[in-house]
Amino acid sequence: LSKKTCLIKQNGSNVATPFYSMHSIVNAAVQSQLRKEKPLLPHMIDHITSTLSNLVVSYDYSKASGVVPFAISIVPAVVFESNAYFILCSVIAFYYFKTANYNTAEEWYRMTLAVLSRLLGLNHPYVAMTQNNLAAVLDVKGNLSEALSLYHEALSVLQTRPENEAYEISIIMSNIGVILLKLGSIDMAFDWFNKGLSIDLQKGEAKKLSVSEAYRNIANVYLKKGDLLTCRENCETALVLLEEMNMLDNPVAARLYAIFATLCQSENKVDDSLVWLLKSLEIRERVLGVDH
DSSP, X not given: OHHHHSEEEEEOSSOSSEEEEEOHHHHHHXXXXXXXXXXXXXXXXXXXXXXXXXXXXXXXXXXXXXXXXXXXXXXXXXXXXXXXXXXXXXXXXXXXXXXXOHHHHHHXXXXXXXXXXXXXXXXXXXXXXXXXXXXXXXXXXXOHHHHHHHHHHHHHHHTTSOGGGOOSHHHHHHHHHHHHHHTTOHHHHHHHXXXXXXXXXXXXXGGHHHHHHHHHHHHHHHHHHTOHHXXXXXXXXXXHHHHHXXXXXXXXXXHHHHHHHHHHHHTTOHHHHHHXXXXXXXXXXXXXXXXX
């Protein structure tokens, strides 16, 4: 019913039978149309993508799950609007990726990639960013070879763009480093992490989170090399940056805590390792849910 009529079912507090009301996203879009006197569909897409994206980024997967069916229902209406199609399909796939529904996320990214490649050509930034997103899913699923190939294809496209259109080149460089580290190419991974870090450092406060993650990745390299002192130095630098952003209670920090735990274990500090592991686990269970 929600898909067909834009209505949602609710249970009234004073009555036993349910009633129906206009979906909040549709209502907001209609109000925007009345105020701005512009077509309804663009506003509906703006509202649904921003709503769903904000819910996923804030880890509110329960509320996001209620928005996804409606988002999917309007995809056919925007298939030939490349900008809207890219944004809407990307945020739907992002939801499935963050909720660990990797097969469904892969299906959405592959569908989006096929449509955008046909409409825009292989050298468009939307195609490159979809390749990057698909590669992230394949990485998690263990398909490292295809993931690495897609990352390189995306990077080759974005590096030809003007700087103000280059999007997140440093993120792709870090992603390449992560794959190489998993494949055992430690020195090559280290080079890619440093390339991404050098770009992020030039952008200052705007890229502080990416800088923190870069230091975390570099710490992981030193951990695998057995250089525990330098590993700890990079971990602590990453930790300070997260603290400055008030993100010590975030799943991003949980990944760093896991490296601290492995580092302590390598230093034969078993009790300290357990403390870090429990901190990481507590955040993941509370924010992501025990079934994630």
